[in-house]
Amino acid sequence: MNQDARHSELPAWAALRRHREQWDGAGLSELFAAEPRRGTTFAVRAGDLHIDYSKHLCTRETLGLLLDLATATGVAPLRDAMFRGEKVNVTEGRAVLHTALRAPRDAVVESGGVNVVPSVHAVLDHMAAFAGEVRAGRLTGHTGERIRNVVNIGIGGSDLGPAMAYEALRPYTARHLTFRFVSNIDGSDLYDALRDLRPAETLFLVASKSFATLETMSNAVAARDWLLSGLGAGREAVARHFAALTTSARNAADFGVSKDQVFEFWDWVGGRYSFDSAIGLSLMIAIGPERFTELLAGLRTMDEHFLTAPAEANAPFLLGLLCIWYGEFFDAHSHAVLPYSSHLAKFPEYLQQLDMESNGKSIDRQGRPVVCQTGPVVWGTRGINGQHAYFQLLHQGTRLVPADFIGFARPAADLPPAMAAQHDVLMANFFAQTQALAFGKSGSEPGSEGESEALLPHRTFRGDRPTTTVLAPQLTPSVLGQLIALYEHKVFVQGAVWNINSFDQWGVELGKELAKNLEPALTRGTPGRPVDGSTAALIARYRAWASAEAER
Structure with missing residues (x-):
């Protein structure tokens, strides 16, 4: 793309606008009638994820025009530049290399002429050794008692990522250990996390790139005071009960952290992309190094798909472009993410930061005001709960809200048979909701269902509410990694088309x-x-x- 051009000047953008103006109003029922195999042809496989986008208000012509827009705006070249380690974060002059965090040992990913992969794996090895000591009970505190409680103190990506992944992978966690996550500077958050823990058995992981973040360090100082008061010990006890996840070893040492318990990460890792770095130490302790390696492999699977699959069969391309289609041409202001899994309760919250902090921008990469709609409001909760809360608006409200439904063919790995039997009921609701949103329900004849003619309009569902269905075999570490990377790269595609920098967050700093x-x-x-x-x-x-x- 000629970066001096504005979106309104691009022929591909104008072609989409004409296509929308000429839309003949065909709904999803008509689209499926015209192409009976749409349910299989408008679907893509990415790793273990089956992604069905057939219930979208689009035709093959629509998809072709959206792909033309991706070409015109240079999505693929910018993607390649990111994977090569070029400084695509233009406002901060940084590379964006979260994909290097899951690269294999023999990979070469350079930043500033230096291959970063060896240092990534050195930190992963350090994390694995430490996690093994905690899990085996060999890591002891100041009094010689084994560590039984792990408290992660962070904010933003240093909290949302590990906390979300811990809940998602709870069936794989070490149940003899207690994990807590503290992020809010409200003292109640820290108090509630610590009130039933014994200081002698508690390890704190302080996650802060600078080791100077106000919220995180306020909680860390309070946690240190709690620890020393409870132990009746001096500052020498800090080294046995604190680890630091940071780029500033000096600040960590000043706090009292032993140099052996400082875990490095780098300025080319953005906070909201960092949980698979040292920031994920709490998760590695919870699920173990082997499962953490499976998670990294899942992330890498989606990275490779994004990097190599042709655009027309590339899941992040398709989902990102469809989001643009609704935001710009249907005036859709929000996007719902609805996981039908209790373990993914925190996933929509995690995606809120990933999407809205990345693409909540109104200035393009050249410093000019954007001339199109950028990031949507991302929201959602666990399925079936949402059905009894806000699904009424999705079905019959006046606002168009595209939604992603995420489900699994098998229940959680640790469920006993009697509880696992409920999974089919859960998934019947999962499939029924996307069917109802897509095809609706016409008003019945008076009396056919016992209602009067006056009630017919209230019992009519127009349908044509777009959804994406993401189906996987089971929520495993690998599948979680694939889901996360799918959305990471979807966000990238959107930002590239909008010509904004998805990797800074200056708006966060003003409030601070x-x-x-x-x-x-x-x-x-x-x-x-x-x-x-x-x-x-x-x-x-x-x-x-x-x-x-x-x-x-």
Whole structure:
């Protein structure tokens, strides 16, 4: 793509606009009638994932035009540049090499002329040795008691990734160990995580690239105070109960962490892409090094698919382009992700950061305002629960909400037979919902179902609500890796088409800067710099109530 061109000037973009204007209104029933094998021809296999996109408001012509747009905007060349280690994060001047975190030992992935793969595997080996010590009970604390509790302290990607993956892979975890994840600077988060733990048996993993992140280090200092108070020990006890996941060994050492318990990662790993680096140490301890290796292999499977599959059969290409189709040409503002697995309860939350922090941008790679709709609002919860909450809006609301349904042919690996038998009921709902959203239900004749003519409009479902179905054999470490990488690369495709930098997050920093200015106002009544009238009034009310409580 000529990067001086704007999207509105691209022939491929204009062709899509004309196609949408000329859309004859054919719904999904008509599309399936015209192509009876659509359910198999509009599907792709990527690793262990069967991805059915047949229930989308698109034709072969639509897909062809979307693929033309991907070509015109240079998605494939930018993808290749990312995998080669070029500095595609243009605003921070960094390579984007989360794919190197799962590269095999003999791979060569260069950043700044240096092959990063040996250092990646050195850290993985260090993690595996440490995880093995914890799991076997050989790692002991200051008093000589074995470690039984692992508390991960992070924020953003340093929390969302490991916490999500731990819940997803709970059937594979070491059940004799307790795992907790703390991220919120609200003291209640840390208190609730620690209130029933013994300091002598507790290990803290502090995940912070700089080892200076305000939220993370506030919790880490409080955890250190809790530990030393509970043990009645001095700072020398910190080395037996804390590990650091960081790029700053010096700051970790100043905190009291032993150099043997510092696990490195690199500035070419973005936080929301980092859980398969040292940030995933809590997960490796939970599921063991062998299962963690399976997870990495699953991520690599999808990387290879994204890198080598032709665009018309490339799952991240197709899903990313369909998202653009609805956002720009159907005015769809949100996207639902609905996993039919209790273990994937945190997956939509994880994807919120991955998608919305990456593509919530209004400036293109050249620093100009974008001229199209960018990232959608991503949301969702576990299936069947959602059916009794917000599915009414999906079926009969006025807003078009494309949705991804994620399900598995076999139940969780650790379920006893009596509980596993419920899986068919779960999956019957899974398939029924996409069928109902796609094809709806016409109003019945009065009296046919006992209702009056006046109720017919209320019992009519228009259908034509687009969904993607992602089906896999079972939720295993490998399959989880494939799912995560599928969405990582889908987000990349969207950002490349929109010509935005998906790998910075300057919008996150402004709030942090303002918080530093306001903190003195909460404690002393005077901010570092003047604030607006609304904020000043709110702070005054806060201080009045806080001081009244303190005086009781």
